[in-house]
Amino acid sequence: MERLEHRACFGGWQDVYRHRSEVLGCDMSVAVYLPPQAESGAKLPVLYWLSGLTCTEQNFITKAGAQRYAAEHGIILVVPDTSPRGDDVPDAEGYDLGKGAGFYLNATQQPWASHYRMYDYIVDELPALVEAHFPASDARAISGHSMGGHGALLIALRNPGRYRSVSAFSPIVAPSQVPWGEKAFCAYLGQDREAWRQYDATALVADAGERLPLLVEQGGADEFLDTQLRPQLLRDACAAAGHPLQLRLRPGYDHSYYFIASFIGEHIAHHARAMA
DSSP, X not given: OEEEEEEEETTEEEEEEEEEETTTTEEEEEXXXXXXXXXXXXXXXXXXXXXXXXXOTHHHHHHSOHHHHHHHHTOEEEEEOSSOOSTTSOOOSSSSSBTTBOTTSBOOSTTTTTTOBHHHIIIIXXXXXXXXXXXXXXXXXXXXXXXXXXXXXXXXXXXXXXXXXXXXXXXOOOGGGSHHHHHHHHHHHOSOHHHHGGGOHHHHGGGOSSOOOEEEEEETTOXXXXXXXXXXXXXXXXHHHTOOEEEEEETTOOSSHHHHHHHHHHHHHHHHHHHO
16 A cells, blocks of 8 residues: 555554555555544554545545544544546546545446445455555444435445444435436446445345444435435435444535534544444
8 A cells, every 4th residue: 555645643643545456457546534543553443434425535525624533532544545546547427426526335237346345445445455555443333424324324234244334414315216226227227226235224124133222313404405415315214224324414514524424523533333
């Protein structure tokens, strides 16, 4: 791993690394915050953060203010990019498909299938890299925003026992039923809607192998609330399946990082309790 950035932050270090991903077939950037407790040599719990459409690893580390809380609780933050990158990686017109829009799935359709395997990258390759190079324990949590909230929910639901906790800000809870998800799934996975279910949280809760509680934070003034996010679909699916869900609607808050920064401390505390 090649370190690109190294900045002192709340007694720890905010770093950014570049590494070769065999899964994605390209070089990837990933941000890692090491809290001051890392100096002790003890292995620390890890919170993986998955960002939303158009984002890189930079958005969360520069806008969310999460390092303060990670330092307080002794948690390593790992923030990957949102898609494969590079001249050989296919792209598309618009912000909601291609680079910056990996949707945390394994594409099966061309030209996407050879690079767009973000599910395998997040679940297997990246944690193996993190646990080999940093003082990281096997206590893991996962969270994210919007497209990344979708990724966090589906990855936790599909991997029972791998994560101690999961949360999401403004997640795309039912990508099979909203325009963002339908566009991406058609391109990456093809027309068979049955194949989409494995990447849709509202479908996955019915057969989840573990009743890991879901914490969802949603702004009441989110401009995408009724068209792309539709949290009531997850609420109804969880109620039908008996799956624990805490859905918190915050009046006045929108889809931006101002919303995330307002409540990220509560989420990190939630994950810290679960990983203690």
